[in-house]
Amino acid sequence: MKYLFFSWLTVFVGSWIVYVEYSSYTELCRGHDCKNSICDKYRKGVIDGSACSSLCKKETLYLGKCFTAKPNSQVYSGSWGDLEGVIKCQMEEAPHYDLGSEMEPRKEAVAFNKPTKGTSVEKFREMILNHLKAKVGDQANLADLATQVLSITDANKDGHISLPEARSTWALLQLNEFLLALVLQDREHTPKLLGFCGDLYVMEKVPYSPLYGISLPWIIEVWIPAGLRRSMDQWFTPSWPHKAKISIGLLELVEDVFHGTFGSFLMCDVSATSFGYNDRHDLKVMDARYIVPEAIFQENIRQKHCDVDEDCLYGADCLTSCDLTKHRCTPEVTRPNLAKGCEALKDYILRGAPSDVKEELEKQLYACIALKGSVEQMEIEHSLILNNLKTLLWKKISHTKDS
Structure with a gap:
């Protein structure tokens, strides 16, 4: 009877752990929903970027293992042809750090409605400059950074910036991590940006992380x-x-x-x-x-x-x-x-x-x-x-x- 009780208890505890882990995983890891949301907007012509076709048409950009810590910021390992990377997606909500209130991310819906239809490239460049100035202060060489942003925006390198491409870039510019990757792109300390589609973006894979330590259950x-x-x-x-x-x-x-x-x-x-x-x-x-x-x-x-x-x-x-x-x-x-x-x-x-x-x-x-x-x-x-x-x-x- 004693062995039967302990066997039952072991099965119960094991099942409970599996259930908790599975529930936690399904709540956090919503890569399928992320991909569907992004690809739906791409097919409707709302957004565009260098990774859109591979993700939504050719299906050569795959989401792999989930590393997500917060539901609104999805993180996955990924493969893109011969490249290995890390895929990050905001699940319709970009983290905007409102330091003036709770010191926690405040969620704002990303509607991909900026810039508006009819905005010229020069006007978009002005929007970028004003945004960068608000983020990092009035630096003397912000025009150079704005030029770098515009070169990334032209995802298909046809010499023309489309409205969907501009909307994707504008959404990405709201993210601190993307902004830092731009600022330090000529340095070796940030992974390279491989591509993007809307506010989903693919970064170079870093083989060894964290800096030290082991992950335990x-x-x-x-x-x-x-x-x-x-x-x-x-x-x-x-x-x-x-x-x-x-x-x-x-x-x-x-x-x-x-x-x-x-x-x-x-x-x-x-x-x-x-x-x-x-x-x-x-x-x-x-x-x-x-x-x-x-x-x-x-x-x-x-x-x-x-x-x-x-x-x-x-x-x-x-x-x-x-x-x-x-x-x-x-x-x-x-x-x-x-x-x-x-x-x-x-x-x-x-x-x-x-x-x-x-x-x-x-x-x-x-x-x-x-x-x-x-x-x-x-x-x-x-x-x-x-x-x-x-x-x-x-x-x-x-x-x-x-x-």
């Missing part, structure tokens, strides 16, 4: 102590010289997004899951939703009501202080991107570090983590620490094939 995860979990994450990492090169990539990314060619960006979720790397151990940004333009961040967070500093948090890492006289958040983040990057790298790069550099590396990392206030207030110290860290790591691996 939740039923096992809950029983593992936090300290042991951190140690386990460190077991599954590349050799130290490779980790050094990946770490240099993250430091270079910090340089690229701060006072870059097209304005400054804030890194508001600097965690291992946000990054990966390729076969050459070049760092790649996996999830750029929380790398946000500093100008739009500051503009919106000023409007947020607060009672304590913790009310002024966006993402996991962008915290400002609360002005108790006005009960509004101040615009300056308390920690610069570099300090957050160093904190993410500390355990990763110190584990297995050669003895002749470990002490100095640890010293530099802790000085980096201790950075406070805006970068403008400490630009010399910020640059010094950044350069010291890069030099220390490069010096150790420059004579090896890993460099």
Whole structure:
């Protein structure tokens, strides 16, 4: 009787776990609905793009494994002919980060109704310029970025921008991740844009992600102590010289997004899951939703009501202080991107570090983590620490094939 009871209990618990996992999967992973929605608009002539024909007519663009974390932002592995990529689709709703209210994505229906019929290419270019200016501030070379956007818009490269192509590009420009991919497209730290259709887009596949750590079933995860979990994450990492090169990539990314060619960006979720790397151990940004333009961040967070500093948090890492006289958040983040990057790298790069550099590396990392206030207030110290860290790591691996 006892064995029968335990057998029944095992079957019951197993069935419940399978049911919960299946329900969670079907609720999150709606790639079929995403494809149908996009292709319906393509066939009606509402949208167009370089991936539309392959997705909807030739069916040579396939959605593979689901990596979706939120129902409104679908993420899949994919294959497109001989190419492997990551397919992202917004399920009719683009995440618009309203920093002035709940610091959470606010959903807005994407109607693909802009630009309107009769809009000239010059007028569309003006729309793009004004949008970019609102996102990243009034930068001197935004015209160059607008030109890049227009070149991507002409998906079939016929020298003519159609209204469906323009509507697809306009929808994509509302997404922080797509905007960052444009801004950093000449750098090695963001995956390349392979194609798009409406607000569905295909990015280059990053072979290794997250930056470190292993994924475990939740039923096992809950029983593992936090300290042991951190140690386990460190077991599954590349050799130290490779980790050094990946770490240099993250430091270079910090340089690229701060006072870059097209304005400054804030890194508001600097965690291992946000990054990966390729076969050459070049760092790649996996999830750029929380790398946000500093100008739009500051503009919106000023409007947020607060009672304590913790009310002024966006993402996991962008915290400002609360002005108790006005009960509004101040615009300056308390920690610069570099300090957050160093904190993410500390355990990763110190584990297995050669003895002749470990002490100095640890010293530099802790000085980096201790950075406070805006970068403008400490630009010399910020640059010094950044350069010291890069030099220390490069010096150790420059004579090896890993460099």
